[in-house]
Amino acid sequence: MAIARDFSLDAKYRREEGLIFLSGIQALVRLPLDQHRADKRRGLDTATLISGYRGSPLGGLDLTLERNGELLREHNVVFLSGLNEDLGATAIYGSQLANLFPRPKYDGVLGMWYGKGPGVDRTGDIFKHANFAGVGKQGGVLALGGDDPLSKSSTLPTHSEVAFYDALFPVLFPGNIQEILDLGRLGFELSRYSGLWVGFKIVTNVADEVGTAEVAPHRVVVTDPGFLFEGRPWQAQQQPMLMPPFGLETERLIHYGRLEAARAFAAANGINRIAVPTPEAWLGIVAAGKTYYDLREALGELGLDDAALRRYGIRILKLGMLFPMEPGIVREFARGLEELLVIEEKRAFTELFIRDVLYNQSERPRVVGKHDEEGRILVPANGELDADRIAQLVASRLERKLHLDSITARVALLEALRERPAPRTLVRQPYFCSGCPHNRSTVVPEGSIAAAGIGCHGMALYMDRNTYGLTHMGGEGAQWVGMAPFTETPHIFQNLGDGTFFHSGSLAIRQAVAAGTNVTYKILYNSAVAMTGGQDAAGAMPVPELTRALEAEGVKRIVVMTDELDQYPKGTRWARGVEVWHRDRLDEAQRVLREVPGVTVLIYDQRCAAEKRRLRKRGKLPDPAMRVYINEAVCEGCGDCGVKSNCLSVHPVETEFGRKTQIHQSSCNKDYSCLRGDCPSFLTVIPRGTAKKKERRLFTVDRALPEPALKVSRQCSIFMTGIGGTGVVTVNQILGTAALLDGQHVRGLDQTGLSQKGGPVVSHLKISERPEEVSSKVAAGEADGYLGFDILVATSPQSLDHARPDKTIAVVSTSQVPT
Known part of the structure; x- marks a missing residue:
């Protein structure tokens, strides 16, 4: 169903029912607003404090919050940027104590902390103290841990569930934008019910995802689990006294009260679910969060839809809560299986809890994950799992019993891509911006x-x-x-x-x-x-x-x-x-x-040169009139100006007299370091008078345009490559919004990495007529459209893996940008 033409860009935050298009970061901004709306429907007047410290993949969260100040005020949301992660978490801890002070302003205060993986590590002490103290009445806390499994913009790869577990936080793992909104709401309610802080694992590919999500006032309906503790209905209690001997009693309460309440809440509210409940299954596969959608993509590429999974005896369990493990659903899922395969990134985590749940069962399946039954490596503990990697390892287990052409063909394609000789190609290396200090x-x-x-x-x-x-x-x-x-x-x-x-x-x-x-x-x-x-x-x-x-x-x-x-x-x-x-x-x-x-x-x-450029464009900083040019007739092409300035705007240029040097005017940030060479070919020019402002031309459609003829099916995938500043992310947003206006469902991903420093940018976009349980990434050989905004990134082997000669239509810019 097409969206009404009164669509506005802030609909992603304000629309309360229907289909919206937003990014993972924008979903995190909307989440506390949805919680406030839900509390208001219950007659509660609540507020929220958000604090933490920026860092990829949550690097843009604070900027997005600051740009929506009026919206936050409407929903009693206060944003305070932490000096660092530890102090931001301490401020959130304080928000949960507000109800204990005289004259509280609200019925309850919620908290949302954020930080990347290293920030989670450094914040462990206050996490433990705050979790022992508990959450305020009608409060609750979500701690967003930003994980970068491929270490694209971090010094080390991270997975924060281990640190959250150490602080005794229940850990939720959303796998897409829809789950940020839905599981996030349940996360606040879980925290409020159990009295525990709740870890919310956000991996790069979920934070950077773009896509559509369904919203409605009663989309998330919270069920009271009726948990009894020591013979009485459970009621979470705060314990702000963190001195001995009170900590020992709180420790007992956490293990046998709060964590058990969290298990009961997860069971009552369907946080974990058997996604494919095949009755007579021999193989069960368990995955959580983003990895679950990668698994479903992999199975689809192997030719195994839900009907095929049931036909061939395969059962799937989707975990939304990694810890504490819900034992009831694990036992139900494992019943009658020969083998249970756990697929998760990094070291074994849920695999250990699943083994623990099943260990004393008289009948239990063989549990494999990081290693198979003979101790050989099965699911890698390094790097990132994606649909292509998962397809190969799942196929290795299936092919012992199944012999399907679709599995053989897919594995053959993936093996051919993996084993081909690596061509000698140039790569885009991130670098200092033009004029960078x-x-x-x-x-x-x-x-x-x-x-x-x-x-x-x-x-x-x-x-x-x-x-x-x-x-x-x-x-x-x-x-x-x-x-x-x-x-x-x-x-x-x-x-x-x-x-x-x-x-x-x-x-x-x-x-x-x-x-x-x-x-x-x-x-x-x-x-x-x-x-x-x-x-x-x-x-x-x-x-x-x-x-x-x-x-x-x-x-x-x-x-x-x-x-x-x-x-x-x-x-x-x-x-x-x-x-x-x-x-x-x-x-x-x-x-x-x-x-x-x-x-x-x-x-x-x-x-900073990049910020200086932005401020000049907005008229907030004077823009020097002087420009630097190089007279190519005098230039000897020695390159000394490039060595002295180390500047990306100093470009080589081929002329009839050989290679010379020029200043790339549109990227020049007027640092003038290139003048240090004292070269006679350099000219400094100060224009006379003031430049005339160009009139902004508005595009208007003066005639009816015919509907374009479809070259692909209504369900299609587009793969885009470029470098920072070439518009890849913007085009992805435009196409995604256009699909939303046409009533389509969208899943996409913007992999920006070090794009601000001239590094590569890769975007994925999938458009379908209904919501699909698929990965946000385009799998190998599955791109219908291939848009190359930079010829080097577009022709890299990693990018070309997504194309296929008999399927992909490519449009590639041949303009050259030096690297």
Whole structure:
């Protein structure tokens, strides 16, 4: 059914019934609004606090929340960006204590914490304390753990369910946008009922998903499980006294009360379900969250729809709650099976709980997962599982009993793709933006060594800059404290982003001061958390105040470098002895500081180039009139300007006189570092007068357009490739919205990774007439449409795997962008 033409982009948040189109991040923004609406229908006046710390795959959550401030206020939602994950969680803990203070404003306060995998790890202590204390009356907490299983934008691959389990959180795992909304609502209700914080595992491919979802006021109906504890109806109780001996009694209450209440709630509300209840099955397959939809995609590609699964004796269990395991449904599912196969990413987790449930059963199936019955590796514990990988391992179990042409053909295709020789092709390597401060700030003097840190400046590790090592966020330099006594190297430079400094890195400087270590911290002050969307750093202070704070910590000497000396007015209150130099004196400043015993600091103050460009476009920052050009007739093509500036806007160009160099004007951010070469071919041009503003042309349809002829079936898949800035994500959003307006259902995925730094972008889109239990990714050889926005990414083997000569229609741009 087509959507009415009064459609608006905020329908994703405001529409209360029907079909909506949104991303995984936008679904997380809508979730507390839906909970508030449900509470209001019950006559409850509740509010919500959201806090945490940004980081992929939840990097855009805080920006999306900030852009919808009016909407949040309408639903009593307060958003406070945490200084770091630990303090954000402590604020959420506080929200659950508000009901215990005099004169509470609301009937209850809900909490939603967010953080990426490493943030989950660092927040374990407050998680445990807050979970022991319980949730407030008519409250409840969801803790969103952002997992990046392929480590696309994280230093390490993560899976947060283990940390949530350690804190004794029930763990829910939504597999798509619809489940973020539905399972998220049940998660708040589960927390409220059990008195426990609830972990909500969000993997990259769910956070980055785009698609349609059904919404309705009574879509989620909550059932009271009627759980009895010690002979009385269960009622969750808070225990804010976290001193001995009260903790021991609370520990007993958690294990035998709250967690059992969570199991009962899951059973009563169908959080886990037998998706294909084949009566006389020999094989049972268990999967959860995103992996469940990858499994269904894999089975479909093997030619096994629901009817075929029943015909061939295969049963499927879909888990929504990973912990605590619901024993009743596991026993029901396992009854009569010969083999139970558990498919999950990373190390065994649900597999262990399933084994534990079935261990004492007199009749139980063989349970396989990470290893088969002979101890051989079956389901990999490394990397990410997708439909193609799952298809191969499921086929290996099925082919012992089934011999189907569809299985043989699919496995043959996947094996051929896996075993083909890898062609020698160029790849898109993420890099500093044009005019990025780090192009210059991460250079060290001859004879010196630098240590990398968390942030986009860490890409210096890919370059020939004598930069080594990496530690976790906030530990920058503390590793050198431990190395220094055992090496003849007298000193290092430690790169430290301003966002990391205000997050937790200031403590590392304090540690280095306390240890008397010889180190120069280079605080790269670019006024934005550039890796996750350009947000302001939480808790940031201006540079002059920062110098005074560093002086108070015991830093021996501080030099401030800047590209705009006049930005600091006369009379600025600096710390004693601070010198402010132009960035051109960077090498000199570093040579001076490395000779000073103890801890010194160089603050490199230059705004992020990408944010500077955005602010100029919005008229919030002056746009310099001067432009740089290269006279190709004079240029000798030596490339020195590219070496000096390290800038992506310095392009090679082929001419009739050989290879020369030019400035790519549309990407140039006017940093002017390329002028350092003092080359006679460079021209600086300042236009006279003011540029005329172009009139915005509006596209109008002045005649009836015929319906296009369909080249594919109504159920189709589109695969798109490009690099950051080529519009791949925008096109995916436009096509998805158009499908919504046509009454179609959509599942898609935007794999952006390090797109903000020129890295590759890949988008998937599936359109169907009804909701389908499929993966958000286009499987190997299944693309009907193939759109290449960048020829290098489009021709990479990983991208071409999705196309098939007899099926795919491709449209590829042949324009060349240097890498």
